[in-house]
Amino acid sequence: MSTLEDTKPVAVALGGVRGGPDVRTLRRDSWWRFPSATAVFLTVVVVYLAWAIFQNAYYFAGASFHRDLISPFYSPCITGSCVPGARGTFLVLHWWTITPAIFAAVLPGGLRVTCYYYRKAYYRSFWQSPPACGVADGHTVYTGETRFPLVFQNLHRYFFFLAIPFAVILTIDAVMAFRLPGDGGIGVSLGSLVLVVNAVLLWLYLMSCHYCRHVCGGNVDKFSKHPLRYQTWRILTPLNHRHMEIAWISLFWVTFADLYVRLVASGWITDPKFF
Numbered sequence: 001m002s003t004l005e006d007t008k009p010v011a012v013a014l015g016g017v018r019g020g021p022d023v024r025t026l027r028r029d030s031w032w033r034f035p036s037a038t039a040v041f042l043t044v045v046v047v048y049l050a051w052a053i054f055q056n057a058y059y060f061a062g063a064s065f066h067r068d069l070i071s072p073f074y075s076p077c078i079t080g081s082c083v084p085g086a087r088g089t090f091l092v093l094h095w096w097t098i099t100p101a102i103f104a105a106v107l108p109g110g111l112r113v114t115c116y117y118y119r120k121a122y123y124r125s126f127w128q129s130p131p132a133c134g135v136a137d138g139h140t141v142y143t144g145e146t147r148f149p150l151v152f153q154n155l156h157r158y159f160f161f162l163a164i165p166f167a168v169i170l171t172i173d174a175v176m177a178f179r180l181p182g183d184g185g186i187g188v189s190l191g192s193l194v195l196v197v198n199a200v201l202l203w204l205y206l207m208s209c210h211y212c213r214h215v216c217g218g219n220v221d222k223f224s225k226h227p228l229r230y231q232t233w234r235i236l237t238p239l240n241h242r243h244m245e246i247a248w249i250s251l252f253w254v255t256f257a258d259l260y261v262r263l264v265a266s267g268w269i270t271d272p273k274f275f
């Protein structure tokens with residue numbers, strides 16, 4: 001059995017590659033598994049989302065299906081190109097003829113792209129910067145997030161606030177999904193539960209956000225003088241510890257929710273009604 005003591009001593013250059021210029025890492029475990037799996041998963045999700053966003057069809061299962069299910073990527077549907085029934089009534093941009101999913105792609109999408117956790121995931125899996133702890137960086141120069149385009153990662157705090165209305169709207173969509181027009185009025189179908197879980201996961205994702213925790217309970221010298229912020233911080237901290245898991249599950253689920261609505265709206269499957 002080999003141990004670290006058995007390995008040949010290698011030069012360590014401070015500020016350079018750990019293990020010397022010819023050794024990328026001293027790790028013996030399968031450290032490459034996580035960045036590789038992340039790269040595959042994110043590639044599949046991004047390709048699917050790009051297709052779903054620009055397909056601009058089959059995103060709403062309405063009265064003809066006895067349902068009121070809208071894909072989370074196409075809500076709020078407030079453009080002139082929205083299919084009848086999916087369109088919001090409070091504001092309609094009649095001049096907008098391209099896909100309405102652009103709103104969700106830019107705002108909640110921007111929150112995910114600039115998310116502290118996803119940054120770590122895609123810096124490791126795609127940029128190899130670094131691929132894992134104790135593994136040499138794939139690049140010789142490190143400039144952090146101080147230059148174009150990565151300096152835009154600092155917009156995360158604004159995306160956080162811009163994404164909150166989407167969580168409210170998706171919650172309304174989930175409630176509206178219990179409407180079963182022409183099929184008994186109100187009831188529970190698998191589609192309504194899919195949208196409820198999606199809304200809950202989006203709220204959990206927002207509440208576990210590092211910036212949310214900072215804005216609610218950070219920057220305080222004495223918690224004793226801010227009991228409300230302290231209680232909020234106490235609630236958000238355990239969620240924040242789970243931000244990575246929530247980020248993955250919510251990304252998977254929002255993609256699944258879009259696919260589910262799409263399959264119902266295109267007639268591939270029937271949304272089962274429980275009662």
Ligand code: FES
Nearest residue numbers: 115116117209210
């Ligand atoms: S949403 Fe991930 S850190 Fe804010």
